[in-house]
Amino acid sequence: MTRRSNPRRNGEGNQRSWWRGPTDFAPLDRGPPTPRRCASRSPSACRGGFIAALTLLFAAVPASAQTFAIAGGTVALGDGSQPIPNGMVVVRNGRIVAAGDIRMKLPAGTQVIDATGKWVTPGIVGGFTRLGLSEIDLSAEGSDDTTANGPFSAALDASTSINPLSEPIAVNRADGVTRALVVPNVGKSIFAGQGAVIDTGADMDPITRRRVFQFVELGETGKDKAGGSRSSAHVLFRNALREAAELGRYASPMRGAWGGAADERQRPVVRNPNESRLYGLDARRSDDVLLTRFDAAALVPVLQGRQYLLVHAERASDILQVLELKREFPSLRIVLVGASEGWTVADRIASARVPVIASAVNDLPASFEQLAATQSNVGRMLAAGVKVSIGMIDDTDTRNIFEERQYAGNLVALQRVPGATGVSWGEALAMITSKPAEMIGLGSEIGSLAPGRRADVVIWSGDPLEGASAAEQVFIDGVRQPLETHQTRLLERYRYLPRRDLPEAYRH
């Protein structure tokens, strides 16, 4: 099954320089070398392995542009493959150059981090979260941006709410979560607004990509928001697409100030096609509209398939209605969220080619839309050919994203429970790294250690799917991150209680 290392083994700090190889570096413009995975189960059969060579360019570069390697650890690529003993990860300019069972000639002076006895993986990608939207969830007014009950819905852009300095971001960074899909919560409408992908880096630029997807509720919550029935939610949804279609048809061209031809200097610079500025007052609308102009405009890219649509549905019949939408509007790029009863209709989800961000281990009939919930849901959907990742749906979505790796480990555990369907270790890791990224079109950027990906790398004290393991070093875009948090500072202050010459408040 899986290999486990002893989390208590500490072999930190040893610089090693054991790689041997030719000194003639291949020029970079040949492209990065292909990572080689060892097909053999036997580590000794792999050891002689592949030797890659490449030129590493050196210049005065910012921290993110440095070159370094992580060597000697058990490396898992995050692409579904099994972990590779004694592997290596090479990072340059904030991107992965190569990773896996590789031996690479590196220029003298390159920093090599010894990961002997450690595990090395891509950073965890939170599959469905509200990370960065809330400092405190209850009775701390001003600190929670998850839900908006104002006049707008689909037009809301979660990226404008993200506070990169919020404590939950730091806590999750310290536990190896490097990216997250941030999904706003619904207010008055079935549409919650547009979600972002963020990094958890200790800097003021958290946004990896804004407005990546729209989020809509089409299960029990959608029913409530729509006025009390699922049919109402579905009509609201179709009407919203109609209003978007209408706007989309009349979007352009821009007119000049006096009705003449547009002056290019007056034309707004639109960097993102979702922006409502595209749809000025001249874009005609019917009289019977329910959405604001901004909300309708925000749904144009959804309708045109330029923005993903995350749809929350749990009940089997609700899931089938969502698949029906996909038939009715083939351009929609739907990602199912939740899908607790997905296993009962897994073949139909698979044939509709709709990926799923599922809860990993919810196994209670917590509501009447989750009566068939089982921890085997993910494994059964995967076995049926559904693309599955894990998210924090109806869970501690603002803060305990780090539990996803424990959940992933629990899915592995199911392999040994009679009658249950688990997933392999490699698949489980992929569900919290590459899979969520791929579902929203960012698989070529984040979520794995494949060449060219952003260098989000974590060195763990042991097997990352064991909750007992800890992130010891975290890199985001190749930049080593601080792992201090409010919590670690409190630990330092209160580690020893005996009274000293000054109060605790002076320990800092």
Place this chain on the structure above:
Amino acid sequence: MVLNKSWTALALTAAALASGCAALEGKPKPAPPIFVNEDPYPSTYVRYPGVPTVIRHATVFDGDGRRYEDGTVIFADGVVQAIGGPELASPAGAVEIDGTGKWVTPGIIDVHSHLGDYPSPGVDANSDGNEATSPVRPEVWAEHSVWPQDPGFSRALVNGGVTTLQILPGSANLFGGRSVVVKNVPARTAQGMKFPGAPYGLKMACGENPKRVYGSKGNMPQTRMGNIALARATWVKAQAYKRKWDKYYKNGGDMPERDLAMDTLKGVLEGKILVHNHCYRADEMANMIDMAKEFGYHITAFHHAVEAYKIADLLRDNDICAVMWADWYGFKMEAYDAIKENIPLVHNSGACAMVHSDDANGIQRLNQEVAKALADGRRAGINVPDEVAWEWLSRNPAKALGILDKTGTLASGKMADVVLWNGNPYSDYTRPERVWIDGAEMYDANDPKRRPVSDFELGQPGEGDVK
């Protein structure tokens, strides 16, 4: 004879005086006191039949800090018969189980659960945990809310290895009501699950919840000082009530009017009912400790004690347990200072530490929660051995529930509440393989018939499925 005569005369005089007084003042001899039944909803739990069982070659944690490699656990007649190494002889006719590569532990005890009073499905019709109509509701009893058909019980058993749990009222109120301790054995009634002989608990709460719930309605308490003032005023009444009943039980006479709320608080003042106090912040715990001293009761445990690490010495010195999560934090203001080393820090100070779930999902992974806390503690230099950390899962909860003489460790004569794990229970890759409660096998991963299915789930999608 003279003496006898004079005694007789005295007696006659006394009788005459007594009858004379009765005639004059109408005061009869006080009626003897009638003692109130303190157990009107008694447990009807009866252990299910088991077979003499021997598990050999397993790694055994006895829950009391001991570890046996190649350990042997023997139980029969509902109780542990022996625990030790391979030298132990099997009783005649015992079922032998090979535990090679597996672990045996006492069943997990969750000291803080709302299974049954906040059951699944979590619809309004089932929402029975908070009698949020007054901040002082010690008269309500959680057992009268517990729905024994909550499907959550079965998940806690088969995925969590939980054999005993305390079900508490919620924390909306300063005095939330009585808790109930149950065996995790399905029954038609709450009485059928009730742990025989377990004392009642009283749920108390400090901090944000009571002041939010009532303050938002413009009622007291609206502040933390309001919380304390109202709680103190209530204890003053309880003391007066107790004095009245103490006098009645001593002298007889007219029975005082019963007050169900005060009955519970009287039980606390008498030490019969254990105080389980929801309290997050260190400063508030200190206030609650002083209040307990002021009125002469003892706090058994602070629940959700996320700041216990700040006052671990105070808890130790006052013999109060801290009930904690591994890594929940920040979901409310009073949880902002939670740290992941809380449990090991409290343990390390010599105080009584334990984990709890307060959650129908978390109760299925308490062993993993301890694994995380244990590892976090070791990284901070607190080296608690694996076998000692199991105290956080069974021994200390049993102590806090007043049932340590009956369960919580694998000692001869104690209830055979036993879990056989298919690996190291501190791993995310491990699950219960078999679970016994009072020596009766209630779960076997290899036998779909040894898996409880609640009434609610019958005929529904997923009935009897692995969960």
